[in-house]
Amino acid sequence: MDQNYTAAALIGRGEFACACGKIHKASVKYALTQKNAANELAACVRRFGGTKAFVLADENTLAAAGEAALANLKENNIGYTLCLYPGKRMEPDERTVGRAALYYTGDCDIIITVGSGVLNDTGKIIAGMKNLPYICLATAPSMDGYASSTSSVIRDRLKVSVNSRCPDAVLADPAVLAAAPKRMLLAGLGDMLAKYVSVCEWRIGHIVTGEYYCEEVAKAVRAALKACMDGALGLLKKDETAAAAVMDGLIVSGVAADWAGVSRPVSGTEHYFSHIWDMRAAAMGTSCDLHGIQCAIGTLKTLKGYGVLKRLLKEGYTPEAFDKAAWLKELAAYMGSAGETMLKNAETCDLYNPEKQRARQKNVRERLPEIMEIIETELPAYDEIYALLQTLGAPLGPEDIGIPESETAVCFKATKDIRDKYILSSLAYDLGCLNRIAAEI
Ligand SMILES: [Zn+2]
Numbered sequence: 001m002d003q004n005y006t007a008a009a010l011i012g013r014g015e016f017a018c019a020c021g022k023i024h025k026a027s028v029k030y031a032l033t034q035k036n037a038a039n040e041l042a043a044c045v046r047r048f049g050g051t052k053a054f055v056l057a058d059e060n061t062l063a064a065a066g067e068a069a070l071a072n073l074k075e076n077n078i079g080y081t082l083c084l085y086p087g088k089r090m091e092p093d094e095r096t097v098g099r100a101a102l103y104y105t106g107d108c109d110i111i112i113t114v115g116s117g118v119l120n121d122t123g124k125i126i127a128g129m130k131n132l133p134y135i136c137l138a139t140a141p142s143m144d145g146y147a148s149s150t151s152s153v154i155r156d157r158l159k160v161s162v163n164s165r166c167p168d169a170v171l172a173d174p175a176v177l178a179a180a181p182k183r184m185l186l187a188g189l190g191d192m193l194a195k196y197v198s199v200c201e202w203r204i205g206h207i208v209t210g211e212y213y214c215e216e217v218a219k220a221v222r223a224a225l226k227a228c229m230d231g232a233l234g235l236l237k238k239d240e241t242a243a244a245a246v247m248d249g250l251i252v253s254g255v256a257a258d259w260a261g262v263s264r265p266v267s268g269t270e271h272y273f274s275h276i277w278d279m280r281a282a283a284m285g286t287s288c289d290l291h292g293i294q295c296a297i298g299t300l301k302t303l304k305g306y307g308v309l310k311r312l313l314k315e316g317y318t319p320e321a322f323d324k325a326a327w328l329k330e331l332a333a334y335m336g337s338a339g340e341t342m343l344k345n346a347e348t349c350d351l352y353n354p355e356k357q358r359a360r361q362k363n364v365r366e367r368l369p370e371i372m373e374i375i376e377t378e379l380p381a382y383d384e385i386y387a388l389l390q391t392l393g394a395p396l397g398p399e400d401i402g403i404p405e406s407e408t409a410v411c412f413k414a415t416k417d418i419r420d421k422y423i424l425s426s427l428a429y430d431l432g433c434l435n436r437i438a439a440e441i
Pocket residue numbers: 018019020021022024214215216217
């Protein structure tokens with residue numbers, strides 16, 4: 001692992017002026033992944049001025065690390081109120097956040113989550129609402145929300161991202177991480193695999209739309225991803241070093257997004273596949289899975305898509321016409337009530353602005369060799385990632401998580417309509433080969 005780019009090293013850099021012109025600073029102030037991390041909890045509470053903690057956990061995370069955490073608080077005379085969730089799968093909705101709000105007692109001055117995913121998102125929301133410091137004792141390296149200041153929730157059956165508080169500290173014990181359910185470990189790896197695509201698309205976006213880009217941020221993400229890939233097969237044996245590398249990568253991802261001020265370095269087309277599946281599931285009850293599991297499938301689809309694009313550009317093709325009205329009809333039918341924002345976005349977004357499209361197309365034409373070079377250097381081979389995920393026993397396609405493969409084409413085309421982020425589907429749209437790629441992935 002490149003020691004200059006671990007989570008602790010990045011956080012240790014504090015606030016600094018970067019060559020990209022931005023002042024970079026991470027919201028997360030402390031990250032510690034070490035054996036028996038729960039024993040550091042009371043010291044961490046004191047570090048952030050806490051005297052009584054409001055602790056969120058579910059039955060599984062309580063057993064995994066919560067008991068040790070509460071014992072450590074008790075031994076050190078730090079009181080707490082526990083908000084315990086029953087062991088079933090939690091949804092990040094009004095009910096979950098409401099439970100925390102109702103259990104909260106006014107004398108608590110610090111929020112602690114023992115868990116990951118939905119629990120962490122809930123802890124971040126409560127800490128944000130109460131404006132209190134927040135510590136996450138992570139139990140699984142399953143998603144990259146550990147160091148971010150937004151929470152992904154379902155509100156009125158719509159998946160939305162709400163502002164919340166970034167954890168001030170993230171603690172984790174490699175033994176606890178490695179003992180997490182295999183699917184959660186795979187999800188964490190999936191959320192990291194996504195970074196191949198996100199860094200690649202960020203660079204392409206920089207060329208085509210002139211958007212901000214920082215090589216130092218990209219370097220941090222690449223280093224974290226490499227450490228995860230080096231140990232990936234170790235996840236099969238629930239290797240602690242491998243699990244810790246994924247955890248570190250997920251925190252680095254949060255810091256990278258924070259430094260950049262945008263989610264560009266950590267989320268691209270693959271995240272939009274996942275986002276669409278989540279939105280449809282919330283609105284229509286269709287199938288969905290853990291964020292990172294979906295990201296892994298989305299990464300495979302996206303890598304395949306870039307493969308098709310490379311072939312088309314090499315062999316040549318006749319650019320297709322795009323019927324916007326027909327597409328928006330198809331989009332509305334596919335997304336149902338979850339598609340309202342996307343349809344509204346289509347009225348004003350840069351993607352469908354003819355003048356802006358002409359400017360983008362000019363850039364794409366002039367700098368195509370550079371774009372191809374970026375794709376070539378940033379992206380791994382589809383077969384390599386497919387084989388890795390297959391060896392690990394991870395879901396490999398939408399069908400494996402209950403989503404019909406026949407919907408992949410429309411889902412891919414819809415990824416460009418979520419918001420103004422220049423990704424593979426936007427590039428394919430500008431190049432007039434969107435439908436061709438959609439049909440082949
Ligand atoms: Zn920078």
